[in-house]
Amino acid sequence: MSQADLTKMSEKAAIRVDELPIFAPDLDAVHEYQFIGLNNRDSRSRPFHLLRTTLSKRLKEKNYRLVGITSATPAAGKSFLSMNLAASLAQVVDDPVFLVDLDLRRASLARDIGLDVNRGISDFLTGDVSDLPSIAIRIEGSNLTLFPTKRVSNNTAELVSGTNFDHLINSLREQTGQSIILFDLPPAFANDDTMLILEKLDSYIMVVDSGETNRRQVQDMLVMLDPVPCAGTILNRYRGGFGDSYGYGYGASSYTKYYD
Numbered sequence: 001m002s003q004a005d006l007t008k009m010s011e012k013a014a015i016r017v018d019e020l021p022i023f024a025p026d027l028d029a030v031h032e033y034q035f036i037g038l039n040n041r042d043s044r045s046r047p048f049h050l051l052r053t054t055l056s057k058r059l060k061e062k063n064y065r066l067v068g069i070t071s072a073t074p075a076a077g078k079s080f081l082s083m084n085l086a087a088s089l090a091q092v093v094d095d096p097v098f099l100v101d102l103d104l105r106r107a108s109l110a111r112d113i114g115l116d117v118n119r120g121i122s123d124f125l126t127g128d129v130s131d132l133p134s135i136a137i138r139i140e141g142s143n144l145t146l147f148p149t150k151r152v153s154n155n156t157a158e159l160v161s162g163t164n165f166d167h168l169i170n171s172l173r174e175q176t177g178q179s180i181i182l183f184d185l186p187p188a189f190a191n192d193d194t195m196l197i198l199e200k201l202d203s204y205i206m207v208v209d210s211g212e213t214n215r216r217q218v219q220d221m222l223v224m225l226d227p228v229p230c231a232g233t234i235l236n237r238y239r240g241g242f243g244d245s246y247g248y249g250y251g252a253s254s255y256t257k258y259y260d
């Protein structure tokens with residue numbers, strides 16, 4: 001399929017978020033997962049306010065709209081941060097915010113908020129689903145729309161380097177106006193999915209797990225993902241002078257600045 005065909009297929013009307021199915025997260029599941037970005041009155045959401053302000057400013061400055069969230073080590077908090085950050089961002093930006101689960105092997109966003117998924121991004125990538133809005137779910141009471149996925153066990157590199165993946169990214173770019181789209185990704189060193197996906201996005205955020213991710217891993221990751229620009233780093237689970245008492249800090253410039 002040529003680039004012109006792809007563009008043509010993508011030239012559809014904007015995704016109308018007010019017409020999407022709505023999901024009200026299960027309160028127990030949300031509590032367990034600490035999905036706190038939606039609730040302004042929860043004091044734990046405060047650090048996300050700081051993060052969202054810094055991040056939205058930077059994305060605007062740089063004109064980045066499609067942003068992946070990844071880390072060197074597993075379980076660094078990517079999914080936790082992408083969900084909470086997306087929910088928190090959705091409270092302040094004018095356009096709807098989209099969150100896409102692209103951790104195809106270990107997809108967790110739907111499960112973590114208690115949503116059963118029959119079909120999702122992986123079905124779009126295999127060609128079983130062709131209508132993108134049909135897999136989108138709006139989170140109740142928010143300006144946040146989730147594209148969940150069902151886990152797949154193999155051939156994920158083929159899925160994220162195929163024509164349907166280009167179609168997915170083109171469609172998202174064309175049909176979401178000026179919206180920010182965050183992508184929850186696998187750890188960068190887990191397989192080549194992250195590298196392949198990021199080639200098509202504008203930028204990425206690196207989650208650094210305090211005490212787990214070491215300096216060498218961060219440097220290797222910056223090199224491996226080059227030339228995709230890093231929009232910033234989030235230092236997760238940090239209990240110390242940087243960031244705040246809840247354990248998140250955002251670095252808008254190069255990571256090494258904090259460690260040199």
Ligand SMILES: Nc1ncnc2c1ncn2[C@@H]1O[C@H](COP(=O)(O)OP(=O)(O)OP(=O)(O)O)[C@@H](O)[C@H]1O
Pocket residue numbers: 033034071073074075076077078079080081103106108185186187236237246247248
């Ligand atoms: N700052 C934090 N405060 C409290 N809980 C956190 C924090 N960061 C992560 N967690 C919890 O740690 C666990 C692992 O986080 P998460 O699933 O977001 O990591 P991940 O990087 O997406 O992992 P994977 O590499 O498997 O995709 C989750 O239960 C999450 O709720």
Ligand SMILES: [Mg+2]
Pocket residue numbers: 078079080103108184
């Ligand atoms: Mg995850």
